[in-house]
Amino acid sequence: MGCARVYMCMYMDVAFILCMSLVELRGLEIPRRNLKWDSPSGKAGVGNNRQFSAPRRDHHFNSPASSTRSMYAFSDAPVTRSAKPTMPPQSPNGTYALSVRQFGAKGDAKADDTEAFQKTLDEAYRLGSLVVIVPPGQYILRGNLTVPTGCTLQGTYSYVPSHIMRTDLPTENRPTDGSVLLAYGGRHVDNGCLVTLNELATIRGFTIYYPEQVADKTPVPYPWSVCLTGINTAVTDLECLNCWNAIKAIKAHRHYIARVQGQPINTGVFVDEIHDIGRIEDVHFNPWFSDNRNFTNWQMVHGQAFVFGCTDWQYVFNTFAFAYAVGYRFVETEAGACNGNFLGIGADQTANASIMVDNVKRHGLRITNGEFTAFRKSLFGKEIANPTQVWIKASNTGDVRISNSAFWGPSNQIAMIGGNGTIGFTGCTFVEWDADTMDNAAIYVIGAAGNLIVEGCDFAKTKTPVSHFTLDDTLARAIIIGNTFATPLRIFGHAHNTQVGLNADNSSHSTTDNNDNTVYL
Template sequence: MGRGMNMRDARYFAILLLSLLSIGCTASVPQMISYQGRLSRADGQPVSDGTYSLVFRIYTQETGGTPLWSELQSVRVTGGLFNVLLGSYNPIPDVAFQGDTWLETQVNDTVLVPRTRIVSVGYALVAKTAENVPDGSITAAKLAAGAVGPQAIQDKAVGKSHLANAAVTSEKISDSAITTTHIRDGQVMTNDLAAYCVTNQKIAVGAVTWDKLASNAKLMINVKAYGAVGDGVTDDTAAFQNALNAAAAAGGWIVWVPEGTYKIAGHLTIPAGVTLEGVFRAPPGRNYAGPYGTTLLAYEGANNEAGTPFITMSEHSTLKGICILYPDQSMNAPVPYPWCIRGTGDDCSIIDVLLYNPWNGVDFGTYPCGRHYIRGLYGQPLHIGVYVDQCYDVGRIQDVHFWPFWTQGLIAYTQQNATAFKFGRSDWEYVTNTFVLGYKIGYHFVRTENGNCNGTFLSIGSDCSDIAVRVDSAAIFGLLITNGQFVANASPSSVAVYVGPDGGSVSLVNCAFWGASNRIATIEGGHVKFDCCNFMEWDKNNTGEYAITASGGRLTVQGCTFVDSKNRVKVQSGVTAAIIVGNQGMANSDVSNSIGTKCSIANNQR
């Protein structure tokens, strides 16, 4: 059969072949469907060879409804033809083959209609009439799994001697079939229970007392037990907050949020000691159909940046495995919203969280947030990604990735207006494995009324920025930036590193700089050290810019490599002292020196 659709300048024609032989097959049936089709342009010619993103879903109704199963595949198309096995990455559940089901196909952002009904192939319908089988000729080896139901077996006809070891699994036991009268004391141990199989509804009131809990037991509340629906339409704000409050009243439990899309029309507060945890899926590509995993839809606060944050975290609280999306945010002209997440005390943790499109991402600065912890934070913040201030004990940030996956249409906007990381007062900040793309400032260090920052920054990167690293102020103990990679080309005046008059001590070790529209570094103050760094591709407009220009403070450049045969280092009269030694790709004479003997120049080799 064939179907067509417009997809920019393309149409899609698909042929569906089902490889499900559910009756009469001797081998195990894979839970997969063979799907073949042809992708062509509007003129009927096949699309260009390449890889396309296709999303497949199975429903129990021809239109509307909630999918039983879905899967995203990157499909190779050659001559317009493709062939995929549905279920290769996400096995299709048995329920998808019970009753009437329909298959929906989506190519990039376009969903094909109508859906395709799934039917059996001819030889899988009836193998042979059962009445023609002689008595005794059917042995256990000839029976398909599940072929003999309980109605065909007399009570107590099957004893232990008839069962192979481990033959009776939990899937083969009806709900409530086994009661306490069938189980000897001490027979059910912790290792015999599947994760999360004992829910609130299965525990009698008062049955669990404190003496029955391990000292390190993790207690969990399911948000759906408090009325959360998760259909993306019903407002689940009250259900979430009631569950969070109950977890706090119980002494600090986990509030579990099953996979689904939850509308939060208001805002939430995570009480002290409570964890809000969902199902985290790896961040999708920007062509994926929409949010998945545990996703919260945030609506409150448009055009009110000073409003109540979407999620307020109390001390010792955790946000884990959650995706947050602002459905009403514009992809063309973004509007301010309040902070997406704000910490209000020490020991706040954010783990495996995806922020699709917040105006401001994480605020660990308005209130003291010592020992804050971020691990696995992804998204496209449109104004500020992470803000740190008033951290009076070591903060940790690792594995953060900010990039334009929600929409590439706002890259120019964020390159002119947005900051990925902003650091005020932090008494020792550890930042590791972070990357940002398409921001005006990648990493911004400032002095607030509370002070400024010192810390170590390992394996960090900023690409397509206006200023990759901007240091307006740093604590006397200094900033140590190691193994960084920085590209600044968002505007004709872009620089990879800027250190202002109040810059403080800044060390850049084993870092790489390239692709700068203008110069690589502008130094106006502080004590800035480049050690074993690599410089290339600066002064793209060939205006005679130097890779490094210092007009104030102190400068050290040693053991570095300058790849391009352009102006390298310029030391202007306002510099207090400079050391330019042991560099490759430049001669001693390549240093423009305006401070005489206060600049030590030696052992540089072109």
């Protein structure tokens, strides 16, 4: 009986679909009831048997063949107001769009376009969360913008732009092509936001440039370039050329940050209070605006490319940072700490640490296929006392696992480990350490009460003297197994329970601490 009911329902569904197909073929219309739409007052209303036809596509867009930069072409005619909302033309992907030029934006690098931008965004929201198009131009923003719920602020770039303005190049290389936001507001103020994204909002296709930031002097603070404040917000195809702080995501659950480049000076990306999976991919920070030491000294002493606070299940893929004090930092905020998956990440010329962990959640971090260099003597900034590839602080209580990653550059240590979490290296390559020739060990454990696991790694340094491990008797357990060494294995100190075995070096006379707690396999 139950099967008969199922089949009967299926037949009824098929019959309904066939009827609807016949209706469409004969051009008939079926009244649709209770459609939600904007009332003339601008508030959401409920229609009564109202019918709406799709707007005519009488607004023309540039084809890819006619323009390599601008995605859309718009009339500069002002918008006319009417009692009922008039829907704008459709873009090629079926979404509706307004142009900031229709609301008075000039894009001439002279007039302040802040008000025109916000008017366009507000009207886009009133009409039903539309796309706001910004044609090619240099748009001055002396105030700040809010992208309303569901709206998109769209520049001309369909891929992340890049402008190289190093001090050895002519000033004509400043960004003048495509959609450029010239940020003047908030100089000397390091809080607030230039562009704030409400939930479901997106910004994409721009260069953000700070004309008053001087390339050969100490950089000046400005507000964050973009702040993500709601669920499912997105930043794509964006160049933060010389911003103080680039992107901040707070309570932006399921955020998406992709294809971002530039030279953030103080902080590149900061994520906190995220309780559903956020994604960051294809982000590249490099000193394209300035490589002058008067400017980059700040980055090398204070700059942090990626900072993660409380974020649950963070996914990070194909990211890179060059010439910062810290490449990737994991901190504990009032909301908590981080756990996540980090694949294909890299940091070059870091003066303090490629990876710095203040604290992570107990289930912690998974870092795979990374490439890291920390430099004792950098061309880009002041000397830092103790450059280290991986610095696990005494405050850490979580798990940090690093696999199939490479570490090189003249650092003092590969890893300096504290805290009571479990720290593991698997299948990694360690090329250089002990830049100060003080016989520093590659992996140095101090005051740690957790576990250390090093397996299947290649210690490639050949210049003697070479020390590989310095352990602390506060360490609960240490496993050093299946590694290769270009010089005789040297281990100093021991954990409460240390197991060493199946390692291969170039000598049968390894140096280890002789104690009853070490087991050799």
